[in-house]
Amino acid sequence: MSTCDDPPEGPAVPLSVVTPSPGRGPGRVVIVSASVGAGHDGAAAGLAGQLAAHGYLVDRHDFLDLVPAGLGRLLSGVYHRLLIWAPVGYQRLYAATEHTRRPGAVWRALFRAAERRTLRAIPPDTHAVISTYPGACQVLGTLRRRGLxxxxxxxxxxxxxxxxxxxxxxxxxxxxxxxxxxxEAHARGAANVTVAGPVTDPRFTPATAGRRRAARARFGLPDDAPLALLVAGSWGVGPVRRAATEIRDSGVAVPVVVCGRNQALADQLRRDGVEHAYGWTDDMPRLMRACDVLVQNAGGLTSLEAFAAGLPVASYRCIPGHGHTNAAALDEAGLAAWITAPDDLARVLTDLLHGPRGRAQRAAGLALHRTATGPLPAISSATGDRPAPLPPVAVTRRPVRRRIGVMAVVAAVTVSLGIAAPLAYAYAEAPAHVPVAARHQHGAAR
Structure with a gap:
C-alpha cells in the first residue's frame, strides 16, 4: 500500500488532457470538476477514461481554479472547516438551500466571476462540456442561456x-x-434526465478467495476475521474515531480505517487501539478485495466502487448535509443500509456479512454496474458524434450453468429495482422519492 503523510497540494486527481485511443477521434469534450473532496474528480476521471477509450479528446479543468482571486480555494476551505468545527451549522445551511430554485446573491456573484475564465477554458473545437460539480453546472447553464x-x-x-x-x-x-x-432531478425541473449508471475505475471487481487472501497478506490484515472497511472520504471528516471504536467493540468485525489526507486521524486511531488505520492510499481496489463490508459516511464515489467490488455497504454516523440525504437515497434503493442508531450496528453488520440483506445488496450493487448503459450514448447523442468502437477483448468462457445463474440473479435484481425500466417509471415515483430523503435527513439531524 502507498500512504501519504503529506499529500501534494492541489487537486486530488491531476488534471490533464486525455489522449484518445488510436483511430479516428469523434471530437473534443471538456469536463469541469472540482477538487472538493475526491468524489467529483473521481467521477470526472471515470468519464474521461471512458470517453478517451472511444476516441474522444478530453480536457479536464478544476472549477476552483476558474473562480478568480483564489475564491474557489477559499470556498473549499470554508466548507472543509465547517464539516470539522461546525457540522450542525453546515447541516442548517444545507437544509436551508436544499429546495431553493435559485442560488443566493453571494453564490450568483461567485458564479458570475467564473464565467469569463470558464469560457476561455473551452477550445473552439469542443463538442460538449460536462460538469461533475454543482457550481460549474450553474455557470455552464447561465452561459448556455445567454448564448455565450x-x-x-x-x-x-x-x-x-x-x-x-x-x-x-x-x-x-x-x-x-x-x-x-x-x-429527484426531474422533480426539481432538470432537463433531459437519463439513467447512465456509475463510472468507476475498472480495477474495482469482486474478489476471488485467492485474491482476498493475497490482499490481506499484502496489508498485514487478519486471515480469518471479518473485516469492515471504514472510510471517511479524502478529507477524513466526521465522527470516525467513534465509529471505528464502536465497530471494534461490537465484536462483529475488525475495523480497517482509511482516513484520506487526515494522517493525524490515522495516528490517533492507532493510539486508540485501532490497529489497522491508514492515511492516503492509492490501492483502494486491493484494500476492498481484502475486506468483507464497507462502512461509509458520505455516500459518494467510494460507495459506487464498493458496489462494483461486490461489497455490501452500510451508512453510519454520516456527515451532515449530503451525507444524510445520500444515506437515505441509498437505503431507499436497497443498495446500502443506513444505520441510524448505535444499538443497531452489530445486528445490521451481522446481516450484511452473513445474512440475506448482505446477499441482496451485493447482487443489487453488481447489477447497478452491469446493467447500466454508461454515459457514452447520452453524450454522443448530445454531440452528434459517432464514438470509435472499443478494441476486441478476449472473453473467458464460463460454465453454462454458472452463467445462467448469474444472469438470473442480475435480472431479478434489475427488475426489482427498476434499473432497466423506462425512466418514465422513475419520474412517476418522483413525488415519493424526494420526501423520503427529506424525512430521513430531518430525523438524523435531531
Missing amino acids: LTVPALTYLTDFSVHAMWVAPGIDAHLAVHPIPAA
Missing part, C-alpha cells in the same frame, strides 16, 4: 440525492447513476 456557450452542456450527477444546486436552467442533459437521483 454554443455547444451542449451536460451534468453528471455524482450524488444519489440531488441538491437544488445541481439543477441549472440552460443545461441540456442530466446523467444520473440510478433511477432515484434521476427522479
Whole structure:
C-alpha cells in the first residue's frame, strides 16, 4: 500500500488532457470538476477514461481554479472547516438551500466571476462540456442561456440525492447513476434526465478467495476475521474515531480505517487501539478485495466502487448535509443500509456479512454496474458524434450453468429495482422519492 503523510497540494486527481485511443477521434469534450473532496474528480476521471477509450479528446479543468482571486480555494476551505468545527451549522445551511430554485446573491456573484475564465477554458473545437460539480453546472447553464456557450452542456450527477444546486436552467442533459437521483432531478425541473449508471475505475471487481487472501497478506490484515472497511472520504471528516471504536467493540468485525489526507486521524486511531488505520492510499481496489463490508459516511464515489467490488455497504454516523440525504437515497434503493442508531450496528453488520440483506445488496450493487448503459450514448447523442468502437477483448468462457445463474440473479435484481425500466417509471415515483430523503435527513439531524 502507498500512504501519504503529506499529500501534494492541489487537486486530488491531476488534471490533464486525455489522449484518445488510436483511430479516428469523434471530437473534443471538456469536463469541469472540482477538487472538493475526491468524489467529483473521481467521477470526472471515470468519464474521461471512458470517453478517451472511444476516441474522444478530453480536457479536464478544476472549477476552483476558474473562480478568480483564489475564491474557489477559499470556498473549499470554508466548507472543509465547517464539516470539522461546525457540522450542525453546515447541516442548517444545507437544509436551508436544499429546495431553493435559485442560488443566493453571494453564490450568483461567485458564479458570475467564473464565467469569463470558464469560457476561455473551452477550445473552439469542443463538442460538449460536462460538469461533475454543482457550481460549474450553474455557470455552464447561465452561459448556455445567454448564448455565450454554443455547444451542449451536460451534468453528471455524482450524488444519489440531488441538491437544488445541481439543477441549472440552460443545461441540456442530466446523467444520473440510478433511477432515484434521476427522479429527484426531474422533480426539481432538470432537463433531459437519463439513467447512465456509475463510472468507476475498472480495477474495482469482486474478489476471488485467492485474491482476498493475497490482499490481506499484502496489508498485514487478519486471515480469518471479518473485516469492515471504514472510510471517511479524502478529507477524513466526521465522527470516525467513534465509529471505528464502536465497530471494534461490537465484536462483529475488525475495523480497517482509511482516513484520506487526515494522517493525524490515522495516528490517533492507532493510539486508540485501532490497529489497522491508514492515511492516503492509492490501492483502494486491493484494500476492498481484502475486506468483507464497507462502512461509509458520505455516500459518494467510494460507495459506487464498493458496489462494483461486490461489497455490501452500510451508512453510519454520516456527515451532515449530503451525507444524510445520500444515506437515505441509498437505503431507499436497497443498495446500502443506513444505520441510524448505535444499538443497531452489530445486528445490521451481522446481516450484511452473513445474512440475506448482505446477499441482496451485493447482487443489487453488481447489477447497478452491469446493467447500466454508461454515459457514452447520452453524450454522443448530445454531440452528434459517432464514438470509435472499443478494441476486441478476449472473453473467458464460463460454465453454462454458472452463467445462467448469474444472469438470473442480475435480472431479478434489475427488475426489482427498476434499473432497466423506462425512466418514465422513475419520474412517476418522483413525488415519493424526494420526501423520503427529506424525512430521513430531518430525523438524523435531531
